Amino acid sequence: MNRYLSAVLADRMGVVLLTVLLVSAVWVPIASLVLPASHPLHMGSYSVALWGKYLCFGLLALSLDMVWGKLGILSLGHGVFFGLGGYVMGMYLMRQVGDRGVYGDPILPDFMVFLNWDELPWYWFGFDHAWIAFPLILIVPGLLAYVFGALAFRSRVTGVYLSIITQAMTYAVMLAFFRNELGFGGNNGLTGFFDILGYDLREDVTRAALFSATALSLAGCYVLCRCLFATRLGLLCTAVRDAESRVRFLGYRTDRVKLSVFVLSAAIAGLAGALYVPQVGIINPGEFSPLNSIEIVIWVALGGRGTLWGAVVGAVVVNVAKTQFTGWLPEGWLFMLGGLFVLTTLYLPRGLAMLVPKRVSGS
Amino acid sequence: MSAANRRPVSRSGGERSLDTSHGTVLYLEGLSVSFDGFKAINDLSLYINDGELRCVIGPNGAGKTTLMDIVTGKTRPDEGEAWFGQTLDLLRLDEAAIANAGIGRKFQQPTVFTELTVAENLELAMAGNRNVLSVLRAKLSGEQRDLIASTLERIGLVALRDMNASTLSHGQKQWLEIGMLLMQQPRLLLVDEPATGMTHQEMAQTGELLCSLAGDHSVVVVEHDMDFVRSLDSPVTVLHQGSVLAEGSLDAIQSDPLVRSVYLGE
Numbered sequence A: 001m002n003r004y005l006s007a008v009l010a011d012r013m014g015v016v017l018l019t020v021l022l023v024s025a026v027w028v029p030i031a032s033l034v035l036p037a038s039h040p041l042h043m044g045s046y047s048v049a050l051w052g053k054y055l056c057f058g059l060l061a062l063s064l065d066m067v068w069g070k071l072g073i074l075s076l077g078h079g080v081f082f083g084l085g086g087y088v089m090g091m092y093l094m095r096q097v098g099d100r101g102v103y104g105d106p107i108l109p110d111f112m113v114f115l116n117w118d119e120l121p122w123y124w125f126g127f128d129h130a131w132i133a134f135p136l137i138l139i140v141p142g143l144l145a146y147v148f149g150a151l152a153f154r155s156r157v158t159g160v161y162l163s164i165i166t167q168a169m170t171y172a173v174m175l176a177f178f179r180n181e182l183g184f185g186g187n188n189g190l191t192g193f194f195d196i197l198g199y200d201l202r203e204d205v206t207r208a209a210l211f212s213a214t215a216l217s218l219a220g221c222y223v224l225c226r227c228l229f230a231t232r233l234g235l236l237c238t239a240v241r242d243a244e245s246r247v248r249f250l251g252y253r254t255d256r257v258k259l260s261v262f263v264l265s266a267a268i269a270g271l272a273g274a275l276y277v278p279q280v281g282i283i284n285p286g287e288f289s290p291l292n293s294i295e296i297v298i299w300v301a302l303g304g305r306g307t308l309w310g311a312v313v314g315a316v317v318v319n320v321a322k323t324q325f326t327g328w329l330p331e332g333w334l335f336m337l338g339g340l341f342v343l344t345t346l347y348l349p350r351g352l353a354m355l356v357p358k359r360v361s362g363s
Numbered sequence B: 001m002s003a004a005n006r007r008p009v010s011r012s013g014g015e016r017s018l019d020t021s022h023g024t025v026l027y028l029e030g031l032s033v034s035f036d037g038f039k040a041i042n043d044l045s046l047y048i049n050d051g052e053l054r055c056v057i058g059p060n061g062a063g064k065t066t067l068m069d070i071v072t073g074k075t076r077p078d079e080g081e082a083w084f085g086q087t088l089d090l091l092r093l094d095e096a097a098i099a100n101a102g103i104g105r106k107f108q109q110p111t112v113f114t115e116l117t118v119a120e121n122l123e124l125a126m127a128g129n130r131n132v133l134s135v136l137r138a139k140l141s142g143e144q145r146d147l148i149a150s151t152l153e154r155i156g157l158v159a160l161r162d163m164n165a166s167t168l169s170h171g172q173k174q175w176l177e178i179g180m181l182l183m184q185q186p187r188l189l190l191v192d193e194p195a196t197g198m199t200h201q202e203m204a205q206t207g208e209l210l211c212s213l214a215g216d217h218s219v220v221v222v223e224h225d226m227d228f229v230r231s232l233d234s235p236v237t238v239l240h241q242g243s244v245l246a247e248g249s250l251d252a253i254q255s256d257p258l259v260r261s262v263y264l265g266e
C-alpha cells in the first residue's frame, strides 16, 4: 500500500491535477445548483456539460498515454474504444426512452421503427438494465482490444505498421456503423435520450452529477495508472518500450505485457466514451473517424507524453482552444491544430510538460 | 527466420529438470544459416559440457554472434539441430522460453534498459515467475534485496545503484549486463565480447568472475582479446567462415598452422 501512496505523492503535478479534479467535483455542483444565476461564479448547465466533455477527453488522453507514452504503442485508432464505450451507453440510454420516442413504440428505438423492423435484434437485449449495460462499457472495448492485440502483438507487428492497422481498425468500424442494417442507427447514430438511471438528462442536477462522476472517474483512473506503473510491471513496461527484443531474452513474454496494458487502456477509453455520451446527448459513427483518433495523439503529444498528467492537460487545453477558436473561425481549426502540432514538435518536443522543471514535477 | 510463430513459453521453465545425464549441456549439430545466400553458419557442430568454461574465437564475421542468436532463439537455422540437455529442442522454443529454460545471454553491444536505474535493471532480470499477474504483484523480499545488493557489489556498481543506466559508461554497461545475467541464474551463459571497453584491471576482474561461475554454470565466452582469453585458461574453439576450424587449448591453437594462416593472418 505504502509504495503506491508514495508513487502517487511523488508525482507532484499529478497531485495538483488530482486536487483540481476533486475540488471541481465538489465545486461545480455548488456553482451550478446552489449559487443563484445572478452570481458571477454561477455555472450554467451548458458550461457544466462542456467541462464534463473536456474531462472525458482528458480521460481518453490518459488511456492513450498509458500505451503510447508508457509502452511505446502508438495507437492511431484509440477513438474506436471511446466510440464503442459511447455506443454501449447510447444503447442503454436508448432503451430508457421507452414509449416516449416519436413513434411511441414501447420497445423499439425510433430508427428501428423507421426501418420497419418488428423486433429488437438479439444484441440489443438486456441493454435496458444498467447492471448489464454498464459492465459492457468496459468489456466491449476491452474485448476488441484483446482480439486485436492478441493478433498484432503475437505476430510482432510494431511501429508504423501497428499504427497503420490501428487506424484501419477504427476506419473499418466506422464504415460498419454507418450502415443502417447493423442496427445502431446508421449515420444518425443514437440520440434523443431522456434519462439515465431514472434521472432526467436535461436537469441541472443530473448534469452536475455527470460532471462530478467524470471528474472522479478521471481521478480514479489516474491513481490506478500511477499505481500500476509503480509496480514491477511498470518497470517492465518501460523496458518493453525502450528495448522490447532485449526483454524477451530475460524470459518475459512481451506480447502479453503489451496485451494486458492495451486492454486496460481500451476499457478506460470506453469509460470515457460512456461518460461523454449522456453529456453531449448523441453518439454517431463520426466518433470512429480516423481524424478523431489522430487528434487524441496530438493532445497527448502537446501535453507531454509519458507523464500521464501532461496528456490530461493537453486534452483539456487543446479542446478549450478548439471551442474558443471554432467560435470565431470555424474553418481554421484544423490548420491551427496542425500548426500547433508542428510548433510543439519543433520547440517543445516533450510537450507542455517540458515547461515544468523537474524540481517542481518531482519526476 | 522469425521466431514469432514458435511455441510459447512453458511458464515455469525447464531449468530444474534439465537432463544433462550425458555430461553435455548444449548440443549443436550440423547447423547452417544463410542471409540472402551468404552462409553465416556452415554445417557447424559444437558441444558444451556441463559446468564447462569455453572460449570461442574467430575473425570478424566468423559467425560467433550468429551462433548465439541461434541458441537463444533470435535466428532460426536453415538446417541442423540444437538441444539443451538431452531433451529440450531449442529450435521449437521462442526466446522467452529459452531464457526460462536456463540460457542467459550478454549481447555484444551491451543492452541495458537506459530509462531504468541500475538496481531496477537487476530487479527485472532476477529469476522468478514471469507471467503478467505475478510481475504485477511482485515485491522484493529481504532476501531478494540482499541478492541485488550483493550482485551490485560483485559488479562494482554499488555507488551507482540509483542512477539511470543511460548515464553509465560502456564498460559499466558491460558490467551491468553481466550482473543481469547473474540475476537470471541461468544454467548456461553466453557472453559475447564482455571485455570491450574495459580497463586491464576490469578485464582481470571479469575474467575472474567468469572463471568462478564455471562449475555451477556452463559459460561460453566470445572474445577477440587474446590476453583476456589466455587469462581464462580454458578450452578454445576457433570459428572460421561459419564452421569450427579447430578446438583445443589456446597454446595448441596458436601453434596450429591452419589457424595461423586463416586467423592470425600468417
Ligand SMILES: Nc1ncnc2c1ncn2[C@@H]1O[C@H](COP(=O)(O)OP(=O)(O)OP(=O)(O)O)[C@@H](O)[C@H]1O
Residues within 6 Å of the ligand: B035, B040, B058, B059, B060, B061, B062, B063, B064, B065, B066, B067, B108
Ligand atoms: N541478420 C543478418 N542479416 C544479414 N547478415 C547477417 C545478419 N546477421 C549476421 N550477418 C552476417 O553474418 C556474418 C556473421 O556475423 P556475426 O555477427 O555472427 O559475426 P561475428 O563472428 O560475431 O563477428 P564479430 O567478431 O565482428 O562480432 C557477418 O558477415 C554478418 O554480416
Ligand SMILES: [Mg+2]
Residues within 6 Å of the ligand: B064, B065, B066, B108, B192
Ligand atoms: Mg559478434
